[in-house]
Amino acid sequence: VLAPTDSSDRWRATYVFDHHVSRLRFERPAGFYREGVWDVVTPGWSLERDGALQVLVASESAGARRVTVEFPVYTKTLQKEYEFFVAFSDDSVAVYTGHLSVFINDGSDDGEVVRALDVVPPDGANVVVRGVVGIGRTVVSDLPDDGTYLYIGGILPVETDAMVAILDPGAPSWLIDQLSTSVPTVMATYATGFGEALPTRPTVLFNFDTAATSGLSSGGGTLTGLIQMSASGDGWRTETPRTREQLLGLVAHEAAHLWNGQLHEYEDPADSWMHEGSADAFAGNALCAAGVIDKAGLAARRTRALNECAQGLIEGSLDTSADRGQFRNFYSCGEVIAAWSVAAQPDGTEEALFGLWRAVLGPPGHRYNRHAYFHALSTRGVEAVAIDALRQFIGMSHTDPSAALVALFKAIHVDLLRPQRPAPGDRPPLAVLVMRHLMSTSCQGRMSFSVDGPRLRTSAIQACAPFRTALSVATIEDYGLRDGDRAFDAAHEMCAARQPVRLGLEGGGEVAVPCLVPLATRPDVLGYPEG
C-alpha cells in the first residue's frame, strides 16, 4: 500500500503479507541510498546490508504480517539507477516501483516477490500507470520486471489512442503544444515502420525544472511502455529551430527505444551501437519528416556524428568503448553505422532503415544481437564484402579513424567529404579538448571549467600552479573558441615540442601553461554528403 503521509512531501509504503515474514530483500540495492533516506516505522525492523544486497530485517524471528516504511520525495540522481521520484512543478510526483519491489527472503517462501501495489493518492488525484488513468485509489498488478514509473497527482493527462502523457504545466506552453502533437505522430510512424503495434498504450512523463538556470538541458529514458523525459534551463523559454530540433530529437530517440529496447531486447551492452545509433538515426528522419530540419540539416547531423565517432575511436575500438567509459561512441558511431546501413541497401531510401530493423528484431520475445544485424543486412541485399568491412570496422582499433570511416563508406561506393575545416559549430569543442588536456595534466587529473559564451571559465584549484586563481580564457595560442580547430592544432604543435601553451585572458594578459604530455592527434575532418 502506497499513500502520502500527513506531511506534504513524505510517503508511506506498507508491505502486507498473508503470513508472517522476517526478512525482505530489495530487488534493487541502488547503492544503499535507502539507508540515509528511508525510515523504518514498524518497531523491531531495520534496514541492513547483506553483501551487495539491501534487506529489511526483523529483530525477532517471529516477524510480522505488515511492515511500514516512510520516505521523502527523493529526486537525487542515483548511480546507474532510475531515480526514485520524479517531481513535477505542481508538486505532483512519479515514483519508480522498482525501488519498492521486494522478495520474501526468510527461508519460508524464498523468492516470492511482491508485484501488486495498492495506491492511495491524495484526494481527487489521478494514478497513471501503463497507459491507464485511474482516479482515486488504484490497485496496480502485474508490474513489469524492470519496474515502471507511476504518476500520482492532479495534472490532467493528455490522452490519445497512441499515448497517455503527463506534461508538466510549469513548462513553456510551446513545449506542451509540441509534445501533445509530436508524440502521437512519432508513435504512429514507428508502429507502421516497425510493423508492430505496442501491446499497451505507452505512458509519457515530461517534467520541467522551473528553477531558473541558464542553458538548454534535456534527458530521457525508457522502461517497458514508458518514456520519461526531463528538461530544464532558460533556453527552453522560446521556440527556435534549435529548441524544436532538440525537443523532437529527444522524443523520437526515446520513442524508438520502446521498440528496439523494450519490446525487443538486445543481448549485449557492447552492441549498444545498434539501439542507440539507430534511435539517433530514426530521430534524424523524424525531424526531416516533420520539416524541422531539411536535407542539409540531416547531413549536418551525420557530419557531426562522423567526426565525433572518429574522435572517439582514437583510444580504441568501438567494441571496447564501454570498457573505456566512452558511451558516446555508441551514439555517434552507431548513427554513422545506421546511415551506412541504409546507403548500403539497393533501396537506399529512409524507409530502408525500418525495413532493416524489422529484419533485425524478428519475432516477439526474441533477443537480438549483432549477428542478427549482419544477417539482416544480407537479407536486405547488402554484399557480403561490405558486411565484412562493417564487422571489421566495429571490432578493430584504428590508428587513423577518419581513414577507416572513409574506407568503410568506400566499400559501399559512397565518397565521404574531406573538408579543410570542421563545420563552425564543431570548432569550439576542439578548444574545450585542449583545455581539458592542459588542466588535467597540470592538476593531476583534476579539472573544473565551463564554456561561457566566447570564453572558457576555469575554477580556482589551489594545488595547481597555473590554475590557482580562476581564469577567464578568451584565446588559446591567439585563437578564440570559434577557431577551436586552429587553437587545437597550434596547441598540438607546442605540446609536441614540450613548449608551454599560451592562454589569452579576457581583458588582457596571458598565462603560459606547461604542456609535458603530447595532445592526441586530431583526426582528419569528414563530411557526410547531402542527399
Ligand SMILES: [Zn+2]
Ligand atoms: Zn537512447
